[in-house]
Amino acid sequence: MSMEDYDFLFKIVLIGNAGVGKTCLVRRFTQGLFPPGQGATIGVDFMIKTVEINGEKVKMLHLLMGRQRRSELQIWDTAGQERFRSITQSYYRSANALILTYDITCEESFRCLPEWLREIEQYASNKVITVLVGNKIDLAERREVSQQRAEEFSEAQDMYYLETSAKESDNVEKLFLDLACRLISEARQNTLVNNVSSPLPGEGKSISYLTCCNFN
């Protein structure tokens, strides 16, 4: 794993009830596999994939000279079971993005979403991007949660929503690549903001820690 060969590094944490297919989504994206009979995740699984995303030329000039942008996605696949909750929670804060997953054939996994959102609220950074994913659309005949309902829910929570099938590989690439794009554009905005506000040494400009330290 060459640590130097990327321009961005993003941490993506997958959360959601046990058995909704978090591991399968990650496996499908990182290895192109769909291993049937996947055992439950113990604690946290960790996978890395480096993706290349063509940036717009104009914006790229600001940061890098016409190079293709590589970004490394660190994907943390967390266990859905209650007993791993305290391990999972410790990863929220450093996550750049959260993929909140439920199973469209399992009403219960959808009904637990507010609980997960409360956790996000409590532990994650307020800048985190959250994506709601309804997985297992290959089992459409057993669907229990309608797309409309999920869309309404995600809209109310101001989340991006996508339905996927890790088995059929539907929307999996789109999910992660779109997310990477959004993370890149957000990171660019942040660097721009930072460049403007950071005072030059020796110049008595306004001190940024007086304004930026409002956690809690």
Add this chain to the structure above:
Amino acid sequence: MGTEMADFDSPQKLSGVPPPEGMGGGRCSEISTELIRSLTELQELEAVYERLCGEEKVVERELDALLEQQNTIESKMVTLHRMGPNLQLIEGDAKQLAGMITFTCNLAENVSSKVRQLDLAKNRLYQAIQRADDILDLKFCMDGVQTALRNEDYEQAAAHIHRYLCLDKSVIELSRQGKEGSMIDANLKLLQEAEKRLKAIVTEKFAIATKEGDLPQVERFFKIFPLLGLHEEGLSKFSEYLCKQVASKAEENLLLVLGTDMSDRRAAVIFADTLTLLFEGIARIVETHQPIVETYYGPGRLYTLIKYLQVECDRQVEKVVDKFIKQRDYHQQFRHVQNSLMRNSTTEKIEPRELDPILTEVTLMNARSELYLRFLRKRISSDFEVGDSMASEEVKQEHQKCLDKLLNNCLLSCTMQELIGFYITMEEYFMRETVNKAVALDTYEKGQLTSSMVDDVFYIVKKCIGRALSSSSIDCLCAMINLATTELESDFRDVLCNKLRMGFPATTLQDIQRGVTSAVNIMHSSLQQGKFDTKGIESTDEAKLSFLVTLNNVEVCSENISTLKKTLESDCTKLFSQGIGGEQAQAKFDSCLSDLAAVSSKFRDLLQEGLTELNSTAIKPQVQPWINTFLSVSHNIEEEEFNDYEANDPWVQQFILNLEQQMAEFKASLSPVIYDSLTGLMTSLVAVELERVVLKSTFNRLGGLQFDKELRSLIAYLTTVTTWTIRDKFARLSQMATILNLERVTEILDYWGANSGPLTWRLTPAEVRQVLALRMDFRSEDIKRLRL
């Protein structure tokens, strides 16, 4: 195509030239008789005649050559004639040879077919012998079993049965159809009965042996089961026996626990010890019986044995953990902690120190479990490996899956994961509360650069991560590293941030006059109090000191984080070299650790911001007026004044003295590294401010010289107080001094452009003109005329 053909044909037509001379033997001359007849002129005739003569000569030469060849051709013909009879002989021989080959071939085919028949016969013979042997064996077994059973020699009887079971069933079937069918049938019946009887006897004897705890007998009959094809049954019965032993030992141990005196040395970790005894007992059983299982049951069977044992292990673990939870109030404590962790909770907080022993015990329990599970994994894997050396990839994967399932889903694993889940929350609470306490009890001792909380906080963080590490669970360790990162990055950084936010008090006029004495005063007052209370900052001096101490604290934090990262890295190399946590473990750990390390630079940023703040609120307001006094010193001077300045320095010496006094205060209270950064900021400030006032002043030749001297003194002084190279910061000012020192306007050209040599101009042409214009004695037309 057509054109190609045409092209191809045409050269042939064109090349229809007459054949070369000498090749025309046997052909008529090209000069026809008609042509000769038609000739009338003498000249033409002569010419034709000449040509004909020529042709004749050629023909004659050709004829001579042909005649010369006649001898050779004739002798060749003679030889050919002589060879004739020989050829006939060869033909005869060849015919004979062919006949012989055909004969040999037939013969060979005859022979080989006979060999094939022989081979077949031999095979059948072997089979017959085999069958005869088998039948003999069968008879022998029948007789043997009876005798052995009568003699209670069960091993022998089992060996006979084993032999019988190994026989080809079709052979037996065929034998029954033979002449002696009825007899064999009867014997077979006897044999099957004997088998049944033996099974019953072995089962019964085994049961009695296990009941009586007669290990030699237990092992004796355990070895007989596989001979009777009862592998599963043998293993399950034997495990049952072993499980009973495990259970009784565990019960004994648990009773001992309940009777343990609280003053006992191991009382605080008694449940971890009990688990250890349980695991060690099972490990010893596996160790002891593995050879028997391997030898008598074959490879790949250890998994079955351990699967049975693990069920008992789980049962016992459940009991121990239940007792642990009850006696240590584990769940109660967890809920209490959880409530306390909620912000704005009103419940009385649990004293973190009270959690200390239980946290240690839980990590120890988990470490023991991990060790035990690792032992099982190693043993089962290597046993499977031996059995699977020839097996397909699928079988291997299937076995791996079974193993993972057994170890990951066993109650022991789940119970420990649950305990660790609670542990992490409690450890987080322990860390947070103890850090808060360290912050609340923060004290500053005279002579120290930092206050107590920095060391305390890092001691706590290290302790908590170290304890998580001692659990041998990588996920637990990573979670604690994450939580420590959060604690340091937000909570603790906020504490330091808030202190810096109070600012360095703006300096009053008296402070300027007091200069260095203020620092001494602070030292003095803190000496009297013995401590410096950073909580209630009342006086300006205390506020100042608080700010400076905080800067030192921030720097040490940044360094401590880097140190912590390195320490953890080396601590974990050992863990990973043992193969704990699988292939992902290292990557997970590295990622979490790099997040922790990144906090170090956040503290460094905070330090930089604090320094900038200090520079602009404490140094700048003082330095600015000192520099402004430069304006009141005329640099438009005559020889007399210049000499007077030599004796009574008008500005720079006082300025240096002031700077020195001011920086002394910081030098005493800041770490060398921070002080160095601060002087760096200060010199930049001086350079910028001085440039500002110089551009507001006017100079003549001697004034320029005076400024040059002043600048040199200042740079010489600043060089002594900072390790940074300040030449660069003063490059513009030095160049301005050079310009102000010129004799004539045009002299600048000696230093400009192609003549600049090693000098890199930091002033733009416009700025050069601006500085030149400061010289009262330079004419503006001359300056305008300059080509820069």
